[in-house]
Amino acid sequence: MKKIENYIAKNINEYNDLYSKSINHPENFWSEIASTFSWRNKWTKTLEYDFNKPEFKWFLNGKLNITENCLDRHLEENPNKTAILFEPNDPNKETQKISYKDLHQRVCVFANVLKSKNVEKGDRVCIYMPMVPELTIAVLACARIGAVHSVVFAGFSSTALAARIKDSECKILLTADGSFRGSKVIDLKSIVDEALLECDSIESTIVFKRTGSNVKMNNNETWWHNEIEDVSDYCEAEEMDSEDMLFILYTSGSTGKPKGMVHSCGGYMVYSTYTFLNVFQYQSNDIYWCTADIGWITGHSYIVYGPLLAGATSVMFEGVPSYPDYSRFWNIVEKHKITHFYTAPTAIRALAKHSVSLVESNDLSSLKVLGTVGEPINEEAWNWYDKNIGKSKCPIVDTWWQTETGGIMLTSLAGVTKDKPTFATKPMIGIQPVLLDKDGKEILGYDKEGILAIKYPWPSIARTIYGNHQRYKNVYFTAYPGYYFPGDGALTDSEGNFRITGRVDDVVIVSGHNLGTAPIEDAINLHENVVESAVVGYPHEIKGNALRAFVILLDEAVIVDMEKEIKEQISKTIGPIAKPDIIQIVPGLPKIRSGKIMRRILRKIASGEKENFGDISTLLNPEIVKQILIKA
Ligand code: WT7
Numbered sequence: 001m002k003k004i005e006n007y008i009a010k011n012i013n014e015y016n017d018l019y020s021k022s023i024n025h026p027e028n029f030w031s032e033i034a035s036t037f038s039w040r041n042k043w044t045k046t047l048e049y050d051f052n053k054p055e056f057k058w059f060l061n062g063k064l065n066i067t068e069n070c071l072d073r074h075l076e077e078n079p080n081k082t083a084i085l086f087e088p089n090d091p092n093k094e095t096q097k098i099s100y101k102d103l104h105q106r107v108c109v110f111a112n113v114l115k116s117k118n119v120e121k122g123d124r125v126c127i128y129m130p131m132v133p134e135l136t137i138a139v140l141a142c143a144r145i146g147a148v149h150s151v152v153f154a155g156f157s158s159t160a161l162a163a164r165i166k167d168s169e170c171k172i173l174l175t176a177d178g179s180f181r182g183s184k185v186i187d188l189k190s191i192v193d194e195a196l197l198e199c200d201s202i203e204s205t206i207v208f209k210r211t212g213s214n215v216k217m218n219n220n221e222t223w224w225h226n227e228i229e230d231v232s233d234y235c236e237a238e239e240m241d242s243e244d245m246l247f248i249l250y251t252s253g254s255t256g257k258p259k260g261m262v263h264s265c266g267g268y269m270v271y272s273t274y275t276f277l278n279v280f281q282y283q284s285n286d287i288y289w290c291t292a293d294i295g296w297i298t299g300h301s302y303i304v305y306g307p308l309l310a311g312a313t314s315v316m317f318e319g320v321p322s323y324p325d326y327s328r329f330w331n332i333v334e335k336h337k338i339t340h341f342y343t344a345p346t347a348i349r350a351l352a353k354h355s356v357s358l359v360e361s362n363d364l365s366s367l368k369v370l371g372t373v374g375e376p377i378n379e380e381a382w383n384w385y386d387k388n389i390g391k392s393k394c395p396i397v398d399t400w401w402q403t404e405t406g407g408i409m410l411t412s413l414a415g416v417t418k419d420k421p422t423f424a425t426k427p428m429i430g431i432q433p434v435l436l437d438k439d440g441k442e443i444l445g446y447d448k449e450g451i452l453a454i455k456y457p458w459p460s461i462a463r464t465i466y467g468n469h470q471r472y473k474n475v476y477f478t479a480y481p482g483y484y485f486p487g488d489g490a491l492t493d494s495e496g497n498f499r500i501t502g503r504v505d506d507v508v509i510v511s512g513h514n515l516g517t518a519p520i521e522d523a524i525n526l527h528e529n530v531v532e533s534a535v536v537g538y539p540h541e542i543k544g545n546a547l548r549a550f551v552i553l554l555d556e557a558v559i560v561d562m563e564k565e566i567k568e569q570i571s572k573t574i575g576p577i578a579k580p581d582i583i584q585i586v587p588g589l590p591k592i593r594s595g596k597i598m599r600r601i602l603r604k605i606a607s608g609e610k611e612n613f614g615d616i617s618t619l620l621n622p623e624i625v626k627q628i629l630i631k632a
Contacts, residue, residue, distance in 0.1 A: 004037075005277075053473075058457075059459075100311070111144040125149050134176075134224065140304070154188060172205070178210055251403040251514055279371075279412075287337055348385050352381060369414040376422065405458070407460045435448055506599070547582075591621060605628060
């Protein structure tokens, strides 16, 4: 049987060759890639799909357990290789190196703990934890027994946590007493306590002791360290169907509540590994570090699953780039001789604001590959990254993808295909992107601009929105029938490189976080002194985009600090990441006759535009534009 290494492009010809195979004979191609994994039973059919239903099934009737591929498979050849290298928030505390063998044991122990709490195949487990190794252990322990993990980023508020627990009716909650973030200690457990007041589905909660904060333990709440005492480290992996659910991960929509994107076992396993190896060109002694949080898809696919499936050493960092100072990332690169560094443009921009001496005092010569993800990277940031971090010798992979796609879709392959500042460049092997015009017709040729769409399924496409298949269809498959519509605009250069131009819907990417404006408006409107509000994004030097809220008050004479109260309201409902930079109290909002707010105008005002608002004749209240501008 061939190994996956045989399918990794090592030069441009191999990329072209693999790409053609993947497009001309997708089923054969993916079937060969899938054959390099360990399966209990081989699939009987590679792909069944229908863009209109929509329905996607890969490796039908194949049986597997993804943790046997992440862990057991590596035990024969490489039991002592470091799987997870943990760097704590406090640089003076000890690094932990967890080998594949240790990780396997700890996952099995915790899987048995979950079983003892009556967690069964298909049950949902909510994980709300800081970036500590136990988070990865929790994720894999769920997968081991076929439970569905739903990781909620530990920066989310109690209301946001509760909404996610309720939406997927999680049975168990895994959390911690607190988390360290730079010089701050965050009381996770009290956030959890508040959330649980409204969650009936949670039968028990297991609390990992991280900060030693004084916490109140309620009924059915136990300590992690007590639970794992004297528990067997043997746990047979549950046999899963390819299409069984592996996890749910919530992402914001442009309207309504967050969408629980569902990923399944087989296709996700194959695609996360294949992209990891091709994009980063990981070699067996490399030390790979992705700075994301496991609460986001980047952490799922490229801290946990992709790297571990590939048998790599994956770094987990608990802290923030600014603590103890802005040289922390570079200290870590030197300390662990990091070869691969994958981060977000917003982090690069923030770090570039500080003296390069913070970079130069560190030995970064171990670096081979740099990556970025989460939002478009501007040319200045790209150049700074290239020159100061990569010393003009490391390829930069600008990876475009989404929670929904499960893995990287547009990217260069490090050192194999060419990179180009601000361009995500080419499709990943197996991916068929197109540009569409407003009528949904494909725009042929290069040097064009349009709406980005994907015209053929790939193994890790999300299967549905948990509990709401109709919404899945509406959001991604209705505007442009026959395609997957990601919600981004793009252009191509004369060589067919893709550049993402930004969202074409009401989602704003702030510091790499995908935020729907409607849920933020809903949060603002909850305030008793608010009549109505509109939130828009505008370009921001460091964050990429920032938010500005226009708010109509019931009574402007009420003597409270409305700005502060609105921000608190948002922090409480969604989380601090969703707080607008600017809150402007306005007498009214520009509306068309149907009552719809004309956000186009607000976006222009927020970007500093003073006059060119285009046609405002369809407005019900054109005079409002001037009134908003006077106070802007
Ligand atoms: C949206 C998806 C994929 C992991 C992180 C975000 C934007 C993502 C890029 C990039 C330009 C990018 C898109 C996309 N985005 N990567 N390299 N260049 N834009 O996942 O939270 O699901 O957000 O992030 O707008 O649709 P997400």
